[in-house]
Amino acid sequence: MSSQPSPPLVLDGSGDPGPPAFDRRRAWLVTAMIVTFMIVNFADKSVLGLAADPVMEELDISHSTYGLISSSYSILFSLSGLVVGFFAARISSRVLLFVMCLVWGVAQLPVLIVAAVPALVAGRVLLGAAEGPATPMSMHALYKWFPVGRRGLPSALQIGGAALGTLVAAPVVTWLITGFGWRAAFVALAVTSLAWSVVWWFVGRDGPYDQPPARVRAETTGPARVPYRRLLLSGTVIGSVASAFGASWAMALSQAWLPSYLKNELTMSPGTAAAVLSAVAALSFVLLLALSPVVDRLTRRGLSLRRSIGVPQGAAVMxxxxxxxxxxxxxxxxxxxxxxxxxxxxxxxAFPLHYMTAAAVVPASQRGALFGIVAATGTLPGLLAPSLTGRLLDSASSTGAGYTQSFAVAAAVMIVCGAVSVCCIRPARDAARLGIVVQ
Structure with a gap:
């Protein structure tokens, strides 16, 4: 556990400990590091999609084989997110994020040693195992520094790191691939991951909004623990998972197949395709930044969480x-x-909002574990969508028809998931049923 001191609890008029003081400077320093963490995360994740065509050409592999390689990233992704989530209350976020990013760098190495399908699969499986807990655990680390009512902007920035990762990675990685070969991109990302780990080890800290003292917890946050069965069967958590599932399907397609679609079906040059990908990422980032202050303002003014964060995430996916x-x-x-x-x-x-939704119905001591569970189930499309698309491309009458079929499947999944999210998310009702008032 980190030995660094946390900001002290503030005493109220009676001398009893109140909520911890908000350390703005430290909170935003940690936020900056976590945003950078997410940029590296998504650059690592997207490199194979950006290098899809030269990799398939050099290794002489089919669309189906490439789809399986891309999906192999998700073999342990969900499981590792689930397992690590249950250790989040016992292990410092500083240590968890350090180890994760260190492994990301190592995971880029197998294909540099042996450029073959088994090496690609081994690297992607290891990368997926190390990145599976990245989003939920970095969000959990972020929430340790921000109380309710201040989480909208940092949550959006954390998820926005994904968009920035694509925004930065698309042109830079494409430039490396076209100018120096696809292996150069893997080397650059390995070095970047290792460098972030070193910096985080010296500046990373755990914040105070995690596990308050027993007396404060008993008075302000309801029961110390709620059975996970009850948490997972609440409509709010089910709706949160549904929105993440639908959004993740689109994200998996974007990372694995959208670069190839732009280049092969819309006949774009690699540079033009990279520019389009960057524009899509920029739109994501702008939307996240525009939404976050509105969500925080509405939450502080007392608008129900269902209306401020529940309905918008389902509507966005639909x-x-x-x-x-x-x-x-x-x-x-x-x-x-x-x-x-x-x-x-x-x-x-949907991504920052679905974490805020889940956090509204869970005690702080179980938040990391629940985030791991929600992420594990919500990100299963990473295992399904790339390989299914590869099969559709190989079995269809043309690659254009295969892409059209895969996009139709994605649309159906997203619309259904978004509708489930809108109907099921009711944080106030479910928190009352579970006896929770989250601080």
């Missing part, structure tokens, strides 16, 4: 799903690109 269903049939390229941007960017709103 909107993106509708665009996903339509864009393959649109003729004019500018309109198609606009719809592609909606399909692959608007769903990102």
């Amino acid at each position: 909107c993106a799903g509708a665009a996903m269903a339509v864009f393959p049939f649109v003729g004019p390229l500018p309109v198609r690109l606009a719809l592609i941007a909606v399909a692959f960017a608007v769903h990102s709103i």
Whole structure:
């Protein structure tokens, strides 16, 4: 556990300990590190998709084989997120994030030693195992520094790190691949991951909004623990998982197949395709930043969490799903690109909101574990979508028809998941049933 001191508890008028003091400077330093952590995370994750064509050409592999390689990233992704989540209350976030990012760098090495399918699979499996807990555990680390009512912007920035990762990775990694070969991109990302680990070890800290003293917990946050069965069967958690599942399907397609679709079906050059990917990522980031202050303001003013964070996440996934269903049939390229941007960017709103939703119905001591469970189930599309798309591409009459089928499947999944999210998320009702008032 980290030995660094946390900000002291503030005493109220009676001399009893109140909520911990908000350390703005330290909180935002940690936020900056975690945003950088997410940028590296998504750059590592997207490198294979950006290098798809040269990798398939050099190794002489089919779309189905590439799809399986891409999906291998998710073999241990969900399981590791689930397992690590249960250790979050016992192990410092400083240590967890340090080890994760260290392994990311190591995971890029097998393909540099032996450029073959087994090495690619081994590296992606190891990378997925180390990145599975990344989003929930970094969000948990962030929430240790921000009380309720201040979490909207840092949550959006944390998830925005994913968009920034794509925004930065698409042009830079594409430049490395075209100028120096695809192996150069793997080397650069390995070095970057190791460098972040070193810096985090010296500046990372655990915040005070995690496990308050027993007396404060008893008076302000209800029961110390709630059976996980009750938490997982609450409508709010089910709706939260549904929105993450639908959004993750679009994200998995974006990372594994969208670069290839832009280059092969829309006949874009690698540089133009990278620019489109960066534009989609930029839209995601703008949407996240625009939403976060609104959410915080509405929450502090007393608007129900169902209306401020529940309905918007489901509606965003449904909107993106509708665009996903339509864009393959649109003729004019500018309109198609606009719809592609909606399909692959608007769903990102769901990611920070679904963590805020889940946090509203769980005691602080169980938050890391619940985040791990929610992430593990919500990110299963990373295992399903890439390989299914590869099979559809190989079995369809043409690659264009295969892409159209895969986008139709994604649209159906997203619209259904978004509708479930809108209907099920009711944080106030479920928190009352569970006897929780989260601070």
